[in-house]
Amino acid sequence: KAGVTQTPRYLIKTRGQQVTLSCSPISGHRSVSWYQQTPGQGLQFLFEYFSETQRNKGNFPGRFSGRQFSNSRSEMNVSTLELGDSALYLCASSLRPQGTTYNEQFFGPGTRLTVL
């Protein structure tokens, strides 16, 4: 069974630009969560989509948005990029919504975004 895939793996943008990242979950998984990982901050939750609906949202500005398609693939978009948006963006998929016990999340390799 193929794992979670994320594209692109690396991305370089300049301030003010916008970016779209893609995540394909494991087949059959309906929950996709996005996280931002920076040195010293650990994993910060962005949002979770389940069956095309945003189920939870973390404390990030409105410049960060996402969506999920009927095939459970998800995209996240960051508009008006800032230097502080440089990070590793991870997505994770699971069968059931976050918070369900013994509901393992499988992470993708991440997209490394650098904002210059």
Add this chain to the structure above:
Amino acid sequence: GESVGLHLPTLSVQEGDNSIINCAYSNSASDYFIWYKQESGKGPQFIIDIRSNMDKRQGQRVTVLLNKTVKHLSLQIAATQPGDSAVYFCAETPGNQFYFGTGTSLTVIP
């Protein structure tokens, strides 16, 4: 916001020794906890999980201990191997989303 912290940012152990990685959490309502391992250039990988109605759970070479009284979680790795070198995160959830610690970097010395 939630606060999930790790007592030690780095840990070095000799190959073959046991490793103990600690984690403190702040939300007494959290009822599910997971330990993840992240190797360089990869996404986090699930190691073991535990529910709040348990105080110990064992896997292959790993044991998670949960002390709800002091809101403390630990991961024990038996007979640590070079392949165990990675960053380890704990995560907690009170039921809506996961909150992760910043991680402990484990280095195994051959």
